[in-house]
Structures are given as structure tokens and as C-alpha cells.
Amino acid sequence: MRTPDAIPLDFDAVIVGAGFAGLYMLHRARELGMRARVFEAGAGIGGTWYWNRYPGARCDIESLEYSYQFSEELQQEWEWTERYASQPEILRYIEHVAERFDLLRDIQLETRVLTAHFRDSDNSWTVETDHETVTARYCIMATGCLSSSHTPAIEGAESFQGKTFHTGRWPHEGVDFSGMRVGVIGTGSSGVQSIPMIAKQADDLTVFQRTATYSVPAHNGPLDPEYQREVKTRYAALRAANSHTHLGFGSEYPASDDLSADATPEQRETRYQQRWQRGGLHFMGAYLDLMLDRDANEIAAEFVRAKIRAAVKDPTTAELLSPRQVLGCKRLCVDTGYYETFNRDNVHLVDVSSNPIERFTERGIVVDGNEYELDAVVFATGFDAMTGALNRIDIRGIDGLALREKWAAGPRTYLGLGSKGFPNFFIITGPGSPSVLANMVPAIEQHVDWIAECLSHMQSNQLTRIEVDQAAEDDWVDQVNALADTTLYPSCNSWYLGANVPGKPRVFMPYLSYPIYVAKCDEVAANDYEGFELS
Numbered sequence: 001m002r003t004p005d006a007i008p009l010d011f012d013a014v015i016v017g018a019g020f021a022g023l024y025m026l027h028r029a030r031e032l033g034m035r036a037r038v039f040e041a042g043a044g045i046g047g048t049w050y051w052n053r054y055p056g057a058r059c060d061i062e063s064l065e066y067s068y069q070f071s072e073e074l075q076q077e078w079e080w081t082e083r084y085a086s087q088p089e090i091l092r093y094i095e096h097v098a099e100r101f102d103l104l105r106d107i108q109l110e111t112r113v114l115t116a117h118f119r120d121s122d123n124s125w126t127v128e129t130d131h132e133t134v135t136a137r138y139c140i141m142a143t144g145c146l147s148s149s150h151t152p153a154i155e156g157a158e159s160f161q162g163k164t165f166h167t168g169r170w171p172h173e174g175v176d177f178s179g180m181r182v183g184v185i186g187t188g189s190s191g192v193q194s195i196p197m198i199a200k201q202a203d204d205l206t207v208f209q210r211t212a213t214y215s216v217p218a219h220n221g222p223l224d225p226e227y228q229r230e231v232k233t234r235y236a237a238l239r240a241a242n243s244h245t246h247l248g249f250g251s252e253y254p255a256s257d258d259l260s261a262d263a264t265p266e267q268r269e270t271r272y273q274q275r276w277q278r279g280g281l282h283f284m285g286a287y288l289d290l291m292l293d294r295d296a297n298e299i300a301a302e303f304v305r306a307k308i309r310a311a312v313k314d315p316t317t318a319e320l321l322s323p324r325q326v327l328g329c330k331r332l333c334v335d336t337g338y339y340e341t342f343n344r345d346n347v348h349l350v351d352v353s354s355n356p357i358e359r360f361t362e363r364g365i366v367v368d369g370n371e372y373e374l375d376a377v378v379f380a381t382g383f384d385a386m387t388g389a390l391n392r393i394d395i396r397g398i399d400g401l402a403l404r405e406k407w408a409a410g411p412r413t414y415l416g417l418g419s420k421g422f423p424n425f426f427i428i429t430g431p432g433s434p435s436v437l438a439n440m441v442p443a444i445e446q447h448v449d450w451i452a453e454c455l456s457h458m459q460s461n462q463l464t465r466i467e468v469d470q471a472a473e474d475d476w477v478d479q480v481n482a483l484a485d486t487t488l489y490p491s492c493n494s495w496y497l498g499a500n501v502p503g504k505p506r507v508f509m510p511y512l513s514y515p516i517y518v519a520k521c522d523e524v525a526a527n528d529y530e531g532f533e534l535s
């Protein structure tokens with residue numbers, strides 16, 4: 001009889017997800033000579049950029065920086081057309097990468113991973129999909145931080161006779177809202193991007209707002225070919241400079257080290273105006289202490305509120321659109337004509353902060369006893385972020401330990417890369433890594449490169465098992481929390497804290513500071529994978 005040890009494994013690595021992370025992981029695994037298979041639930045590759053096809057969807061980190069850097073030829077040859085690339089262009093780019101590096105033959109689409117169980121006897125994973133069961137030495141989760149869409153449970157939703165959509169699961173054929181009365185629930189980044197577009201098409205648009213949002217103009221437009229050419233003469237240097245910035249992007253227009261408190265009101269006003277004119281997330285780089293000092297933050301917040309008052313004609317609407325929470329505590333939005341959209345006669349704002357949406361009826365939505373009749377409702381209600389996609393899979397480690405049980409009070413990882421009790425298991429941009437508080441493409445590449453180097457080290461040393469150390473994990477979780485507690489991030493109900501999903505534990509999930517994190521990962525690797533047990 002064959003012992004489990006003698007059973008050949010189907011793959012060296014199973015990779016779950018075919019977005020930016022899964023594709024690059026596959027490429028690196030192939031370079032190591034590994035047999036790898038990617039399972040992707042969608043019918044196409046691209047992850048975020050496959051699913052989020054809502055009108056107005058685009059990146060908020062500039063295209064030249066929100067892209068892969070692992071191949072110099074790729075980054076030289078690919079031409080971006082806009083400062084912030086649209087969803088179709090980013091998807092075309094990802095498809096080009098897959099073709100260029102011949103990735104598709106190892107990607108299995110329309111295949112959802114349901115369970116992943118570790119087998120102690122031979123240090124392998126048994127991965128069950130909705131089609132088959134396979135075994136592999138390593139199980140690598142490239143399941144995405146923002147891939148598990150969240151639709152709030154609202155009474156009567158099933159009785160609504162109109163159409164419903166979620167921004168994160170947009171129909172491929174697009175949606176024509178012409179002639180319709182449309183409701184949008186949610187004013188985060190997806191709402192901010194889609195609302196101006198839907199307003200132009202729909203007969204009538206009602207926006208149901210629970211929390212007003214801060215948004216900075218994108219000033220998007222065609223990318224100057226001369227600028228693109230010039231950047232490409234020093235692309236590697238730009239990427240290197242970005243890797244030393246707090247968020248992994250923006251070295252062209254660096255964040256300031258100045259403190260708001262040291263500046264005069266006139267100096268602050270000038271600086272905020274300059275950053276507002278420049279547009280985009282650079283606004284948060286105006287002063288070093290914006291996320292550290294409430295007074296500093298409030299001055300910047302008031303600057304944005306003044307912009308809202310200037311943009312929106314009706315003072316009552318302007319007041320309702322003016323956020324009160326800490327600026328940047330929820331992800332800052334980047335828009336094209338968002339606030340101005342509320343000047344349109346066909347757009348109405350309904351405040352659901354103190355009077356939540358009561359219920360759906362057959363005809364529409366009821367708030368505070370008033371029924372809003374609608375032909376279509378768009379849920380721009382976001383995601384069960386960072387842990388959602390992982391917790392939807394039945395992941396079991398040593399002795400059947402379930403990851404979702406281990407994480408019941410919040411995710412626990414070492415470096416966001418692995419979790420104690422789950423050997424040979426890696427997460428790309430997992431909770432506890434900078435992930436969503438960094439430019440995600442370089443953050444993904446950094447994680448994939450680290451994992452690939454680690455796998456290479458294991459190959460060269462004939463090792464078959466790597467597992468997180470308990471003490472290292474405990475210490476890391478403490479560090480992630482302690483760092484967050486020195487900032488204003490935990491002060492509001494953001495998805496960074498899981499606060500958007502009822503019942504989810506309130507734990508700050510990303511690690512703040514990309515360069516410190518990268519240095520720590522490098523140090524861990526240089527010290528023989530300190531904090532991991534290899535055997």
C-alpha cells in the first residue's frame with residue numbers, strides 16, 4: 001500500500017485568483033521551474049479590473065505608476081493613454097501581460113476554490129474546487145483585498161421589481177440607464193466615480209448617502225506622450241524612488257515632511273491649493289501630520305469643505321455633502337465632477353445617516369417613511385475587505401484548524417504573508433501588510449518576489465515545509481495595531497477596520513508604511529527567514 005508520502009502531488013503550487021497578484025505569482029513560479037495552476041472564479045482574468053466595469057471605473061494612482069515593473073521591456077513598450085487609466089484599458093493591459101508571458105495555459109477560469117486543507121503527513125495542500133480536487137505543496141492566495149463584494153441586507157430587497165446592480169459585479173454588456181429613475185446606495189470611491197456618469201444618462205438619479213465623502217479632483221486627461229517618453233528614460237529610477245515613499249507612489253510630487261502646525265494659515269492655504277490643482281491622492285501629502293494630528297487634519301478637512309461649498313449651489317445640499325469624519329480616515333476619493341453633479345436638476349441627495357434605508361418595496365426604497373420610486377438600484381456598497389475572500393474558502397491547517405475560526409476576532413498573520421498553523425500557505429497582500437494602504441501593484445510585486453525568493457531558498461535547501469512562528473506572529477499583530485493607534489485611522493468606521501460589514505471584528509488590517517515594511521521583509525529573508533520555521 002502506498003503511504004501518503006509516496007503519492008505524487010498534482011502541482012508544486014496552487015494559486016487562487018488571476019488578478020495582478022495571481023498572474024505575477026504564476027510567472028515567478030514558472031521561472032522557478034514549478035508546476036503551478038491558477039484557479040480563478042471569474043470567466044476572465046484581471047480580478048478587480050475584470051469585475052468592476054461600472055461607468056467611470058478607473059485607477060486613482062497614475063497609470064505610469066499603477067502598473068508592473070518586473071519587466072523593463074513591458075514597461076517600456078506599453079503606452080498608457082490617460083493620466084488615470086480606465087477599467088477597459090487596465091484590463092487590456094493585464095490581458096496583454098498574460099499573453100506576452102504565455103500565462104493563460106496554466107490558468108483555469110470559471111473555477112472557484114471551495115476548500116483548501118493541509119495534510120500534515122506530506123506537507124501538502126488538498127484544494128477542492130467546484131470542478132475537481134487537486135494536491136499541491138504550496139497554496140498561495142491571490143484572492144484580492146477587494147474582491148468579495150458586500151451588499152447590505154435591507155428588508156424587502158427581494159420584492160423590488162426594478163433592476164439591481166453591484167459596482168463590483170457589473171454586467172459585461174454594460175447598463176443603459178437612459179429613461180430610468182436610478183438609485184445609488186453608497187458614496188465611497190465606486191459611488192464617487194459612477195454617480196457623475198449615471199447622472200448624465202439616467203432620467204433621474206437619487207443618491208442615498210450614509211457618510212459624506214472627501215474627494216479631490218482627478219484632473220484626468222490624455223497622458224502627454226512627451227511626458228510618457230521622458231518618464232520611460234528613467235523608469236527604473238522612478239520606481240526605485242517610489243519604493244521609498246510612504247505609500248509606494250508619488251515620488252514625482254513627493255509628500256512633504258513639514259508639519260501643519262509650523263505653517264501660517266496663508267502658507268497652508270497656498271499649499272492645499274497647489275495640491276488641489278495638482279489633483280489626486282497627492283493632497284494627503286501636504287503635511288506630514290495630517291493623519292497624526294486632529295487639528296492639522298481638521299484644517300485640511302475644512303479646506304475641502306470650502307471647495308464643496310464653492311462647487312455645490314444649494315447650501316443645504318452642500319452641507320449634507322460635507323464630511324465630518326477625519327479626512328483620509330476612509331480612503332480619500334478622487335473624482336471627475338462629483339460634487340458638481342449635485343447641481344443637476346435630475347440629481348437628488350437623500351441623507352440616510354440618521355434615518356437608515358428602511359426597506360425596499362416593489363417600486364423602490366423607503367427612507368423616513370418616504371418611498372422613492374426607482375427603476376434600478378446600484379449598490380456601490382463596497383467589499384468585505386481583506387479577509388472576505390479568504391474567509392469564504394474553508395481553509396484548514398494543522399489538525400483541521402479553520403482559518404476563519406482562528407481569525408474570528410480579527411486576522412492574525414506574520415507580515416501579512418502567512419499565519420501560524422497553516423504551513424506552506426502564503427497570502428499575497430494579506431492583512432498585516434501595507435496592501436490597500438500602498439500602491440497595490442508594486443506591493444503585490446514585492447510580496448510575490450519575496451515568496452518566490454523564499455520558495456527558491458526552499459528548493460535549493462531541499463526543504464518542504466515553512467510555517468510561521470507563534471511568537472513572531474503575536475509580535476507582528478501587536479506592531480500592526482500599535483502603529484495604527486499612533487494615527488487617526490482608527491477614528492472612523494472604515495473598511496480598513498472591517499466596520500462596514502455588520503458583525504466583523506473591528507481590527508485595523510493594513511500595515512502602515514510601505515518602506516519600513518519592505519525593509520522588515522528583506523531583513524527577515526536575510527536572517528534565514530527569521531520568524532518562520534523551515535524544515
Ligand code: FAD
Nearest residue numbers: 017019020021041047048059060061112113143144147440
Ligand atoms: P484581485 O484583482 O481582486 O483578484 C483576485 C481574484 O481572485 C479575483 O478575480 C477573484 O475572482 C479571485 N478569487 C477570489 N476568491 C476565489 C476563489 N475562492 N476561487 C477562485 N478565485 C477566487 N489599488 C491601487 O493601488 N490603485 C488603484 O488605483 C486602485 N483602484 C481600484 C479600483 C477599484 C474599482 C477597486 C475595486 C480596487 C482598486 N484598487 C486599487 C485595489 C485593487 O484591488 C488592487 O490594486 C489590485 O487590482 C488587486 O489585485 P489582486 O490580484 O491582488 O486581487
Ligand code: N01
Nearest residue numbers: 058059060152186187188189190191210211331380381382
Ligand atoms: O466601497 P466603500 P467602494 N446604507 O466601502 C455605503 C477601492 N476603489 O466600492 O461610509 C447606506 O468605500 C457606505 O457608507 P458608510 C478603494 O480602495 C478604488 O466605494 O459605511 N449606505 C459607503 O458610502 C475603495 O476605498 C477606486 O457609512 C451604505 C459605500 O456604501 C475601495 O475600493 C474606485 C450601506 C461603500 O463605500 C472600496 O470602495 C472604487 C447601507 N446599508 C473602489 N452599506 C478608485 O477610485 C454601505 N453603504 C481607484
